[in-house]
Amino acid sequence: MTSSLPLVFAAPRRTPPPRHLADLAPDALRTAVTECDVPAFRADQLARQYYGRHVADVAAMSDLPAAAADKLGAALLPRLLTDVRTVTTDDAMTRKTLWRLHDGAQVESVLMRYPARTASRERVTVCISSQAGCGMACPFCATGQGGLTRNLSTAEIVDQVRAAARATADGVLGVPGRLSNVVFMGMGEPLANFARVRDAVRRLIDPVPRGLGLSRRSVTVSTVGLVPAIERLAAAELAVTLAVSLHAPDDELRDTLVPVNTRWPVAEVLAAADHYAAVTGRRYSIEYAMIRDVNDQPWRADLLGDLLRPRMAHVNLIPLNPTPGSAWDASPKRVEREFVRRLQERGVTVTVRDTRGQDIDGACGQLAANGGKAAKQGQRIVTST
Incomplete structure (x- = not known):
């Protein structure tokens, strides 16, 4: 048996979707947050809102300061659907x-x-x-x-x-x-x-x-x-x-x-x-x-x-x-x-x-x-x- 799928199943190349926090494992998410000049602990807050409260709009995340919310929303919570x-x-x-x-x-x-x-x-x-x-x-x-x-x-x-x-x-x-x-x-x-x-x-x-x-x-x-x-x-x-x-x-x-x-x-x-x-x-x-x-x-x-x-x-x-x-x-x-x-x-x-x-x-x-x-x-x- 082969160890990989044949090329016939490969999808056509298109413009990739924007990066989103759900693409990132926890360590990568913390790194991405700090790259936005936001403290790393905000990654946990962001993830709890998204995964725990199912919120995808930073405007509804009351525990994030407005400045941090704007940066994180633009970088990690693009609208996907x-x-x-x-x-x-x-x-x-x-x-x-x-x-x-x-x-x-x-x-x-x-x-x-x-x-x-x-x-x-x-x-x-x-x-x-x-x-x-x-x-x-x-x-x-x-x-x-x-x-x-x-x-x-x-x-x-x-x-x-x-x-x-x-x-x-x-x-x-x-x-x-x-x-x-x-x-x-x-x-x-x-x-x-x-x-x-x-x-x-x-x-x-x-x-x-x-x-x-x-x-x-x-x-x-x-x-x-x-x-x-x-x-x-x-x-x-x-x-x-x-x-x-x-x-x-x-x-x-x-x-x-x-x-x-x-x-x-x-x-x-x-x-x-x-x-x-x-x-x-x-x-x-x-x-x-x-x-x-x-x-x-x-x-x-x-x-x-x-x-x-x-x-x-x-x-x-x-x-x-x-x-x-x-x-x-x-x-x-x-x-x-x-x-x-x-x-x-x-x-x-x-x-x-x-x-x-x-x-x-x-x-x-x-x-x-x-x-x-x-x-x-x-x-x-x-x-x-």
């Missing part, structure tokens, strides 16, 4: 935002609240992007069909989470709450932007003031199966949840649905995921989009169950959210139920993802593909710039 359009659905419990970056590239994030009978069991999840566009070319994915624009910086990734945490605390999902989960399942292939995603994950799980202080178990990094990068993730000792977007148990079909399979076939991908589980002690997830008459046959459920039965894995079935004009469609519910039954019969744990946001172009890349336009009945535009 501009809200182009936010739409909501599900009684305001699902909120999808299209962001414009400094160079005009666009990415998406989706914030979802899952109520429970007790506040302690309520879950608020943000699905974030790691690239603008995607180079994996999966034919049923709106982002994959648009191609890759560029990798996001560490701070551009982290700031999506910071913005989600601030919005959750402000009650945009109906009631004030706390962000509990982050999934790297938005635009892009996270492990094709490995170094920045790795550093972003560290910012998410490190305690305040070094990071946002989220639980490792609450952060999920997905991949279509870049084997060398899965191995690097295992070596990074982050112990977050790994999700493998498999979508087919056989190489013949997966070569079509996930073209990178021609480089790293099913057996190699599962072996790498097994290694990750052995190193981290964490069960991994198999993501499987249910596509009508394509990958939902009973015999494929049997094959998938036989492959996974001895492994530390569970299956997350995803009812396909069709993209406009696509020939791909979701499997009927009766077919989905039979698929579940056959997996469970083989001792494989399986869940069916709660579908959210179909009326707000909720699938990855759809809002960007629509140019940010709210086009479907039932969705509500919240903001537009």
Whole structure:
């Protein structure tokens, strides 16, 4: 196996994003603060405001003197994300935002609240992007069909989470709450932007003031199966949840649905995921989009169950959210139920993802593909710039 990713996955060169405090490890942040002729201890104050209170505007940081705030804001807190359009659905419990970056590239994030009978069991999840566009070319994915624009910086990734945490605390999902989960399942292939995603994950799980202080178990990094990068993730000792977007148990079909399979076939991908589980002690997830008459046959459920039965894995079935004009469609519910039954019969744990946001172009890349336009009945535009 190769130790680095092939050049085909490299993003095109563009003007880099401005430096941001979330790009910097603690020592580098202190150095950057002193370079602004501000005492080093202000780095801790700045980080506590950003990571602890989720504040990105120095004007709202009351513990910083005005002169220091102006210098630090200009040098370390540039605006990375501009809200182009936010739409909501599900009684305001699902909120999808299209962001414009400094160079005009666009990415998406989706914030979802899952109520429970007790506040302690309520879950608020943000699905974030790691690239603008995607180079994996999966034919049923709106982002994959648009191609890759560029990798996001560490701070551009982290700031999506910071913005989600601030919005959750402000009650945009109906009631004030706390962000509990982050999934790297938005635009892009996270492990094709490995170094920045790795550093972003560290910012998410490190305690305040070094990071946002989220639980490792609450952060999920997905991949279509870049084997060398899965191995690097295992070596990074982050112990977050790994999700493998498999979508087919056989190489013949997966070569079509996930073209990178021609480089790293099913057996190699599962072996790498097994290694990750052995190193981290964490069960991994198999993501499987249910596509009508394509990958939902009973015999494929049997094959998938036989492959996974001895492994530390569970299956997350995803009812396909069709993209406009696509020939791909979701499997009927009766077919989905039979698929579940056959997996469970083989001792494989399986869940069916709660579908959210179909009326707000909720699938990855759809809002960007629509140019940010709210086009479907039932969705509500919240903001537009």
